[in-house]
Amino acid sequence: MTVENTNSMMLKACLFDLDGVIVDTARYHFVAWREIAEELGFVFTEEDNEKLKGVSRIRSLEILLEIGGISLDDESKTLLAQKKNSLYLQYVLKMRPDEVLPGAREFLTDCRNNNLGIGLGSASKNATTILNLLQITHLFDAIIDGNKVTKAKPDPEVFLTGARELGVLPQNCVVFEDAKAGIEAAIAANMFSVGIGDPVILGKANFVTSGLKNLSVKTLIAKLERQSNRNAPA
Numbered sequence: 001m002t003v004e005n006t007n008s009m010m011l012k013a014c015l016f017d018l019d020g021v022i023v024d025t026a027r028y029h030f031v032a033w034r035e036i037a038e039e040l041g042f043v044f045t046e047e048d049n050e051k052l053k054g055v056s057r058i059r060s061l062e063i064l065l066e067i068g069g070i071s072l073d074d075e076s077k078t079l080l081a082q083k084k085n086s087l088y089l090q091y092v093l094k095m096r097p098d099e100v101l102p103g104a105r106e107f108l109t110d111c112r113n114n115n116l117g118i119g120l121g122s123a124s125k126n127a128t129t130i131l132n133l134l135q136i137t138h139l140f141d142a143i144i145d146g147n148k149v150t151k152a153k154p155d156p157e158v159f160l161t162g163a164r165e166l167g168v169l170p171q172n173c174v175v176f177e178d179a180k181a182g183i184e185a186a187i188a189a190n191m192f193s194v195g196i197g198d199p200v201i202l203g204k205a206n207f208v209t210s211g212l213k214n215l216s217v218k219t220l221i222a223k224l225e226r227q228s229n230r231n232a233p234a
């Protein structure tokens with residue numbers, strides 16, 4: 001069974017980013033990168049951090065170094081990326097199932113009850129560790145993470161791979177993202193998108209909401225219905 005709205009869109013699957021959508025690990029990434037920047041002798045702000053959201057670990061480091069005006073050889077970069085990951089994992093490994101963001105577990109369950117395919121589309125190589133700690137791995141039909149794809153968002157690879165694994169067409173998918181690069185990836189994949197966070201940053205999404213707690217499959221369909229005349233993929 002699929003869920004059809006009265007305009008053109010037939011919703012068959014939802015693809016979720018992880019960090020900042022399902023769980024607030026975006027905060028832990030920021031704190032770990034800030035510590036690396038401090039060590040390198042410059043200040044790394046929350047505004048700078050927006051540029052790192054949705055971006056792979058090594059690309060994040062390169063952006064961080066550009067912000068600090070620092071150039072390093074590949075070996076030093078690898079070591080710093082490993083150090084950042086160790087700092088990050090110190091926070092992550094303490095996570096408990098109740099750290100799933102408000103409404104996320106309920107929304108995933110609602111998708112399941114409506115027979116929608118559920119995919120994860122994350123740049124993180126720690127995604128399966130996090131899903132296991134949160135005890136929500138079983139809610140996903142396909143898990144596409146930083147170990148499975150090579151091209152970082154805004155490239156659509158992660159979401160197109162997700163649609164393929166779920167056996168649905170891109171135009172029947174909705175992506176949930178907290179990163180500008182992630183919304184751009186969804187658009188490049190010819191998918192609908194829901195921004196989770198600041199409408200100023202995520203303005204290209206079909207609509208923006210502060211979190212999954214504000215949504216049900218029914219309200220999602222209604223909102224997409226309202227938006228589909230304006231922003232529907234070709």
Ligand code: BG6
Pocket residue numbers: 018019029052053054055056057060085122123124125126127146179
């Ligand atoms: C994304 C985050 O989900 O994963 C980025 O938004 C992060 O900030 C990227 O850099 C890679 O994560 P990890 O866990 O592989 O370092």
Ligand code: MG
Pocket residue numbers: 017018019020021026053054177178179
């Ligand atoms: Mg994210």
